[in-house]
Amino acid sequence: MSKLSNLTRGILRENPVLVLVLGTCPTLAISTQASNAVGMGLAATFVLICSNAVISALRNIIPDKVRIPCYIVLIAGFVTVVQMVLEAYAHSLFEALGIYLPLIVVNCIILGRAEMFANKNRVIDSALDGLGMGIGFTLTLLVMASIREVLGSGTWFGIAIPWLSDNGISVLTMAPGGFIVFGCLIALVNKILGRKQSPENESYCAGCPSADTCGRFGKEVR
């Protein structure tokens, strides 16, 4: 696998949000304004690159049984760094992201990539994977936020758009709009990639570190 494909894979073919369906919570919550979306995307990208690189470097040291707690602590450390930097140098963004900033810790994209990629690959590849996934996440957030901001409040990055700003569909900036835009975007990506999402093969669980437990449970109930 070439270096380039490690980087580009995250952008569409294995887009973390739209194809792997990880990190749904921040995607839905932060995508009301394009500027916040970019801020969130960059914060998560930084954490992804750092955590992927460090976890990959420590992959032979961390015992397999306690790897998830170790990953979480490492990730939480990097999130704290981002929190402190943003609080000091970009206070308005820090306020806008609010509770979703510390919640990057439990963003399944980061833990998911650690589990799916970083603990099996070399440091450089893992860092590139983190960068690619981060770009994919940021772009998706930006696209979603643009749709919601332009149609919902008639602005883009805070700049008013002539006719639309008087005729905003305000429900798009609220919670239901998040769900509906996200649903339509996933459907669009399914159409482009010619992929059918069968209800039996829930692809949005595959990346979750708890998939084993969940899957085992799923069988018990059926």
Add this chain to the structure above:
Amino acid sequence: MIKLVSILMAAALVNNYVLRQFLGICPFLGVSKDLKSATGMSVAVIFVMCLATAVTWCIQTYLLVPRGMAYLQTVVFILVIAALVQLVEIALKKNIPALYRALGVYLPLITTNCAVLGVTIANLDKGYGLAESVVNAFGSGLGFFLAMVIFSGVRSQTEHSEPPKPFEGLPITLISASILSLSFFGFNGIVENLFG
């Protein structure tokens, strides 16, 4: 007392964690396929939320803040929640096997559930005291329960419907979630009107 009731109702209905604040979406989409699993997961979430809130509130107030280590909040909280979930799992397995069989499978899923970490941090951001925090956590859990149970009913219908090909699976689920979220807008202002 009235303040506690209003916090409870605001958390459960108006600021519903799943449908209004987008916390805990993964279990909402993943475990809401049938009523039984939706109930089990939600009860486990309510339980862990209350417990985690009580413990993290005390840690933050009596340990981290007096020692000027409040910046460690995120790291400490996620560790405490993970450890707590493990302890609860072990304790249940040993002492109340019946409850363990009902809730046990959901407990590991909760560690990385953003709703649990979210509620503990939100309580401190809002400056709630211990009682208010626990009530808010209970209300948030209750809201999660409501959303899960209602949505499992919706999903049992959409599973058998035939949407256009690209919308099959997750997209149609999200769009039904959108309509459910819209219906929760009906609760807007209910707390202000009831309690002034």
